[in-house]
Amino acid sequence: MIAMEVRMLSRRVAAVFAFGCAIACVLTTPLLAHHSFAVYDHTRTLTLRGTVTKFQWTNPHAYLELDVKQADGSVKHYSVELTSINMMQRVGWRSNMVKAGDQVTAVIAPILSGEPVGLGLEVTLADGTKKELPVPAAASFKRTTETQ
Amino acid sequence: MSARRIIGSIAAILVTLVLLIQVAIHAQTKPAAQTPDITGSWERYGFVPGGRGGAQRDPTIPPPATQPALKPEYLKEWQAKAQATRDAAAKGEPLATNNVHCIPEGMPAMMGAQFPIEILQSRGQVTIIEEAFTQVRRILLDRPQKSLDDVEPGFYGHSVGRWEGDTLVVDTIGIKEEVRFQNAPHSKQLRIRERLHLVSPTILWDEITIEDPVTLEKPWQVTYAYRKMPDYTLLEYICEDNREYADEKGLQKIRVNPGQ
Numbered sequence: 001m002i003a004m005e006v007r008m009l010s011r012r013v014a015a016v017f018a019f020g021c022a023i024a025c026v027l028t029t030p031l032l033a034h035h036s037f038a039v040y041d042h043t044r045t046l047t048l049r050g051t052v053t054k055f056q057w058t059n060p061h062a063y064l065e066l067d068v069k070q071a072d073g074s075v076k077h078y079s080v081e082l083t084s085i086n087m088m089q090r091v092g093w094r095s096n097m098v099k100a101g102d103q104v105t106a107v108i109a110p111i112l113s114g115e116p117v118g119l120g121l122e123v124t125l126a127d128g129t130k131k132e133l134p135v136p137a138a139a140s141f142k143r144t145t146e147t148q
Numbered sequence: 149m150s151a152r153r154i155i156g157s158i159a160a161i162l163v164t165l166v167l168l169i170q171v172a173i174h175a176q177t178k179p180a181a182q183t184p185d186i187t188g189s190w191e192r193y194g195f196v197p198g199g200r201g202g203a204q205r206d207p208t209i210p211p212p213a214t215q216p217a218l219k220p221e222y223l224k225e226w227q228a229k230a231q232a233t234r235d236a237a238a239k240g241e242p243l244a245t246n247n248v249h250c251i252p253e254g255m256p257a258m259m260g261a262q263f264p265i266e267i268l269q270s271r272g273q274v275t276i277i278e279e280a281f282t283q284v285r286r287i288l289l290d291r292p293q294k295s296l297d298d299v300e301p302g303f304y305g306h307s308v309g310r311w312e313g314d315t316l317v318v319d320t321i322g323i324k325e326e327v328r329f330q331n332a333p334h335s336k337q338l339r340i341r342e343r344l345h346l347v348s349p350t351i352l353w354d355e356i357t358i359e360d361p362v363t364l365e366k367p368w369q370v371t372y373a374y375r376k377m378p379d380y381t382l383l384e385y386i387c388e389d390n391r392e393y394a395d396e397k398g399l400q401k402i403r404v405n406p407g408q
Contacts, residue, residue: 034262034280035392036242036400058388060250079404081391086263086279086383112240115404 040109040119044144048106055098080120087134102126109141190374192261208351210371216332217365244394250387252281254303254327318342335362350376
């Protein structure tokens with residue numbers, strides 16, 4: 001019962017944050033991406049440590065596919081949506097920076113639907129280099145310490 | 149005078165006339181010596197939320213855009229759509245836009261330059277490319293505008309332009325009614341007038357005036373500023389694998405690929 005109330009409260013908080021983001025997005029229209037990121041939770045982030053199965057270098061958005069080992073030993077697959085590769089290139093990303101088999105850490109804003117999908121905000125590459133993603137209004141995504 | 153000499157004289161006159169006509173045509177189509185050089189890559193510059201004011205009185209930053217003065221029957225639709233867009237985003241279920249279907253913005257939204265633009269000046273034409281969706285518009289110089297009935301509607305329309313001193317004055321018609329700027333409805337009579345001019349050696353303005361006697365009470369003015377990107381070459385952009393889609397309710401969703 002309490003857990004349900006907590007979940008409802010957290011959804012309400014998420015909705016308030018999303019609304020705030022929507023207003024911010026309206027006010028900062030030229031900074032908007034072509035595609036809305038309102039499907040992602042603006043109230044928390046999840047830090048994934050996993051093995052890359054694919055680094056999809058495409059437009060409109062790139063994707064990082066990750067196998068993440070769970071506490072019980074099973075593997076959960078996550079799809080991490082990144083931004084346009086054009087935007088990524090303008091801030092120094094290259095297609096050869098990540099390859100299948102690499103161990104990386106990704107900070108994601110999880111999708112509100114609960115599916116194993118998130119918006120990549122930051123990736124620590126196999127060599128330890130930390131790379132931010134040029135997500136428009138990135139500051140509107142509240143960073144938290146939850147790991148997976 | 150012999151017939152041969154007469155024919156020779158006529159031929160000489162004709163050759164001279166042809167040469168003169170060619171020179172005249174050449175002079176008309178050749179960019180004038182004083183035509184500003186705006187060729188190159190440019191990025192959107194100087195956007196200040198809420199407009200310039202307070203400490204932000206940089207004269208190279210354009211004034212804030214005005215809202216479309218839509219006629220009441222169109223204003224209602226526009227406001228309802230804006231509210232629905234905000235409500236859907238607040239619920240984490242944004243409405244699908246054309247971009248979700250990899251459909252480009254068209255005119256005049258492409259001049260908002262979410263990604264850099266490239267301007268190319270060639271004889272008789274100015275070409276503008278927007279990196280996102282590889283959008284291209286062609287401004288034909290010193291040509292008469294066609295009539296509305298003679299232009300098939302499209303995303304970029306039919307643009308003609310001329311240099312008035314240091315300003316490139318452009319007139320565009322023929323934008324599809326489905327191609328909307330800031331979601332505002334428009335009719336076939338939409339006309340986009342632009343005045344492109346440098347406000348400093350590295351800052352270019354595009355003063356856009358949108359006219360539509362059917363949907364607008366008065367012209368709608370928007371000015372965009374761009375900063376020169378001297379070392380930037382536009383990147384390719386192909387909407388190659390879009391996992392976003394619109395569901396049956398028109399909401400933006402993401403296709404999950406668990407098997408990747």
